[in-house]
Amino acid sequence: MSDLFMQIFTPSNFSFMMKGLGMTVMISIGAVVCSTIIGSILALIRTYASGRAAIFAKIISAYTEFFRCTPNLLWILWIYFTIRGNKIIISVFAITLFTSAVMAEIFRGGLNSIPKGQFEAAESQGFSFIQTVLYIVWPQTFRKVIPALLSQIITVIKDTSFLRMVDIPEFMRNCSVVMGSIYDVRGMMLLYAFQALCYFVICFTLSLVVRHYQSRQGLQRR
């Protein structure tokens, strides 16, 4: 068994796999940051657009509905095969496109839970609409949606493993390259266990943070 271990986890293999893990993390961070920004803008427009701008709210709601009802993998492949350019940027773009819709939905839920009275109160104190949103509504919304946001980040990290299909050098793809040189089923199992462990450590840590926030919110409600 230890022979096998040494055979798989040679320094060069190990650093190759760790490079993949780095790529996974970078892509996740890129996609999460972009989609959080886009998602929150979309949610604000969808919730507060009125009058002539209401058409934008309609468009955004169609966008979120459509993307929520199609798989992420489909968008990754579709965009990969039809748009030319840097593979990594394209895959971040594809994941962002999909995740923004989910983020918009998460933020919309948060915005809807802010009582209307706060707008009226802010107006009576001379706040403009933008000031109200920026200083009063948004901070509360953000705090409320943190658990859902973190859960979504976990999903994004897990979903980067789809990029193996389009040959991005991310963690799972690099590990399967290493696996190509192993013919022993025990070695394969060992490598799968290693992959599972790496993903588990990252995602479980994040889910502990989620639980921490949720229990805090539970206390505040009481």
Added chain:
Amino acid sequence: MLNGLMNGNRWQALFEAIPEYYIPGFLMTLRTAVCGLLLALVLGMIFGMFSTTRSRILKALSRVYVEFFQNTPLALQVVFYYSCLPILLGGTGMRIPKFILGLMGVGIYHGAYIAEVIRTGIEAIPAGQSEAAKSQGFSYLQTMRYIIMPQTIKIIMPPLANQALNLVKNTSVLAMVAGMDLMYFTDSFGSSTGYFAQAYFCSALMYFIICYPLARLARYLEIRSMRQPVAKVKLEKMMGDSINV
């Protein structure tokens, strides 16, 4: 990309490919999703109840199940089943059909999420009710069957519909292991003709046809159960967690 989209011949090719590629793929995805959902519900029910019993062992067992499968990618799990299970069972002469491996993959993964939903649902019912039932001579299973579950079901329906939606979307992972599902056939049509824009457009539409009714159902159930005071607080949390997994 736009040039390709406007090309009439390509659309023609797509329409001709529908019976050969898209119909079998669509049916396979549907079958995997339905069977996978059944498996997920059974696993979710069992482990959800385990985590609300008094027994430490059962609790720990369900915690390990939930945490492990929620925190590793579905793609990894599915690839593992496909590449290792047949070899491991090779000695016994048992052969697992691909379809079973696929529904196992999505079923076990979503079972972990459903177990969590059911646990939250059961915990939303005040403990006093179980105690009252016990004092009247109900057994554990009877309490669950006649008192807790009927109330829990109302609370958990909206997140369950969400899970069903996510499960359908996640069957697309089977394309990674040639699972003969919609995504796999889309991929093979796209790469054999090079008409990727059309190929994925059609499969996006087909996923939408399955998923949109589920999304509407989830929305409808959510609005309906928001009227129940017990459900409200728990529901907000559960819907947030299950929006996309």
